[in-house]
Amino acid sequence: MLELYRQMVVIRLLEEKCEELYQKGKIGGFMHLYIGQEATGVGAISARQPHDSVITAYRDHGIAVACGMEPRVILAEMFGKITGSAKGKGGSMHLADVTRKFWGGHAIVGAHIALATGIAFADKYRKSDAVTLCFFGDGATNIGYFHEGLNLAAAWNLPVIFICENNKYGMWTPLSRVARVTELRRRADGYGIPSEVCDGMDLLAVRAATEKAISHARAGKGPYFLEVMTYRYRGHSMGDQRQYRTPDEVRKWQAEDPIGQFEDVLLKSGVPHADMDRIDDEAKRLIAEAVQFAEDSPWPDVEEIWKDIYADIEPERN
Amino acid sequence: MAVTTMAKALAQAMAEEMERDNRVVVWGEEVAAFGGTYGATQGLLDKFGAERVLDTPISEGVIAGAAVGAAMNGLRPIAEIMGINFAFLAMDQILNHAAKVRSMFGGQFECPLVVRTTSGGGRQLAATHSQTFEHVFAHFPGLLVVAPSTPADAKALLKTSIRCDDPVLFVEQATMYSERGEVTDDAEYTLPIGKADVKRPGKDVTLVTYSKMVGISLKAAAKLAEENIDCEVIDLRWLRPLDMQTVYDSFRKTNRAVIVEEGWPTYGLSAEIAARIYKECFDYLDAPIERVSQKEAPLPYSAPLEKYMLPKPEDVIAAVKRVV
Numbered sequence: 001m002l003e004l005y006r007q008m009v010v011i012r013l014l015e016e017k018c019e020e021l022y023q024k025g026k027i028g029g030f031m032h033l034y035i036g037q038e039a040t041g042v043g044a045i046s047a048r049q050p051h052d053s054v055i056t057a058y059r060d061h062g063i064a065v066a067c068g069m070e071p072r073v074i075l076a077e078m079f080g081k082i083t084g085s086a087k088g089k090g091g092s093m094h095l096a097d098v099t100r101k102f103w104g105g106h107a108i109v110g111a112h113i114a115l116a117t118g119i120a121f122a123d124k125y126r127k128s129d130a131v132t133l134c135f136f137g138d139g140a141t142n143i144g145y146f147h148e149g150l151n152l153a154a155a156w157n158l159p160v161i162f163i164c165e166n167n168k169y170g171m172w173t174p175l176s177r178v179a180r181v182t183e184l185r186r187r188a189d190g191y192g193i194p195s196e197v198c199d200g201m202d203l204l205a206v207r208a209a210t211e212k213a214i215s216h217a218r219a220g221k222g223p224y225f226l227e228v229m230t231y232r233y234r235g236h237s238m239g240d241q242r243q244y245r246t247p248d249e250v251r252k253w254q255a256e257d258p259i260g261q262f263e264d265v266l267l268k269s270g271v272p273h274a275d276m277d278r279i280d281d282e283a284k285r286l287i288a289e290a291v292q293f294a295e296d297s298p299w300p301d302v303e304e305i306w307k308d309i310y311a312d313i314e315p316e317r318n
Numbered sequence: 319m320a321v322t323t324m325a326k327a328l329a330q331a332m333a334e335e336m337e338r339d340n341r342v343v344v345w346g347e348e349v350a351a352f353g354g355t356y357g358a359t360q361g362l363l364d365k366f367g368a369e370r371v372l373d374t375p376i377s378e379g380v381i382a383g384a385a386v387g388a389a390m391n392g393l394r395p396i397a398e399i400m401g402i403n404f405a406f407l408a409m410d411q412i413l414n415h416a417a418k419v420r421s422m423f424g425g426q427f428e429c430p431l432v433v434r435t436t437s438g439g440g441r442q443l444a445a446t447h448s449q450t451f452e453h454v455f456a457h458f459p460g461l462l463v464v465a466p467s468t469p470a471d472a473k474a475l476l477k478t479s480i481r482c483d484d485p486v487l488f489v490e491q492a493t494m495y496s497e498r499g500e501v502t503d504d505a506e507y508t509l510p511i512g513k514a515d516v517k518r519p520g521k522d523v524t525l526v527t528y529s530k531m532v533g534i535s536l537k538a539a540a541k542l543a544e545e546n547i548d549c550e551v552i553d554l555r556w557l558r559p560l561d562m563q564t565v566y567d568s569f570r571k572t573n574r575a576v577i578v579e580e581g582w583p584t585y586g587l588s589a590e591i592a593a594r595i596y597k598e599c600f601d602y603l604d605a606p607i608e609r610v611s612q613k614e615a616p617l618p619y620s621a622p623l624e625k626y627m628l629p630k631p632e633d634v635i636a637a638v639k640r641v642v
Contacts, residue, residue, distance in 0.1 A: 053391070084424070085423075085424065085426075086422060086423045086424035086426070087424035087425070088424075089421060089422055089423070089424050090422050090423055090424065094422055094423060096423045096426055096427070097426070098423075098426040098427060103387075103390060103391075103427075104419075104423060104427075106415075108410055108414050108415075111379075111383060111410055111411065111414065111415060113383075114379055114380040114382070114383020114384055114386070114387065114411060115383055115384075115386055115387035115390065115415065116387060117380060117383070117384045117387060118383065118384035118385060118386060118387020118388035118389070118390070118391065118395070119387040119388070119390065119391045120387075121384060121387070121388050121393075122387070122388045122391035122392050122393045123391065125343065125369065125388075125393060126392070144379055144407075145379050145380065145383065148375075148377040148379050148380035148383075149380050149383070151375060151377065151380075152374065152375065152377060152380045152384060155375060156372070307421075307425065308420050308421045308424060308425035309420065309421050309459055309460050310420070310460070310462075310484045311420065311428065311430070311482075311483035311484050312482050312483045312484050312511060313462070313484065313511055313512060313559055315459060316559060316560070
């Protein structure tokens, strides 16, 4: 349990550091922070076995940490350095670690929902009991891929856990302004997929719901849909002025902060405060070392652009 | 060797590769129970069962996307998109995902998949169902694009594509499924990636083409031979990687070229080939390069209009006569 606390703290500190580094110009591109949603990724992923797969959208830093990726590799990737997880070719939105069955970080909204069905198909085809956890935001539920992916997963009885991180806004637009059905779990009904809603600020609730969903899929009963009610404290991406929501709304969610809540749970179960303080300190050191590692790492050589385009042929250079 | 149709040659290629490698699976609209809209997957369901040969809903995005996911996770899927015109709906998966997951994630992911699709006009299906735009896919690094011109090539190139560790768009011309030709039964016969084929040697003019237009060009070459004009016909086979060396070798011999494509000329395949010949063979040039392409209008339903718009042997003959 302390490990789950540690992961949430690492994510929070990493994200705060990313925000600072972005403002300093060390990190470029689009960047989407996970602050506020930590319990969703950590809680859900803590329910998986190592052979289960995870795939997500571009708000991927927290998912990457929960899958076990090292902050140093994550930060080096965001710095665009050769020591990054994608050798600096992917950036913030395209973190991945195939050794941990974390299939990315994908930035075309909803497209990875289709990939998840294929990943799950491959496991099922090999008679593995592995399942695939597919995270996406409420903003992805109005794109074709969502509907095509849910339908295929149901039609082919694929072991996919669709985890909708409902953080209330697709970019800057509240769901209610662009959809009549805002209880997203009801959409799963339309595809014959069982579903559940859970409190995304409560790590143990997310974990319990995911465990249930995983055992359903692992038993060969097909996909499951979780709607996790959560909130991003920061904007959609960096530079978002957040004029579409009130400070009161943000404060209301922050009062239910997932890390604070889980700290209370641990204290009540008898974990000494000092243990958590120690974890906080270690996490700070870990992030500081990761920043240093990213800073000290070399840039990729320009020759790197010709690598990893193809497996079987040499790229034609121009 | 036996004479068979293009559709059967394709089915043979898939059956042999499925026999050889149990990571190969086939899915798409009507590919299982009905053996494919054009019969190219006939017999696969009976032979390999419903776990390996799957009918999909009409959902091009997830047909292609699931193939990308399965390929990343260790399978070698063959996804059929019934027509390239519907591949607009799968373009994001083919170009943004299949073509990029290897490089964008720093080489962590494999993507050995084949997307089979049909292309081209000639069936009175009107403007949205008759297009030829495989060269658009060939614009993107990371994806291989191949388009066979004979049943023998179709079988060997499909086997090459299935064994290839990179994503391949395999383009079949929609009116060619019943064309017949000699096809080998040697299950190990494949063709190299990115090698063109000289379908007819000649010394006066180089015709550069691929897919259905190879047959059109060969017909034109036969007619021209009666007038003592000796055409060399190069079947590119692969639009990416593009075998320009074979084209340059021919052009340096003939000093004249006509490029024959079924699609429109603007930003098309012929523009690319011509630009490369001009740059690499400028000193060998005896006449401006000619292009034979589709008339630049949406393809109409009416039979005489459709016939008028698509390249014919006479168009090739006229173009050759402009360069000799």
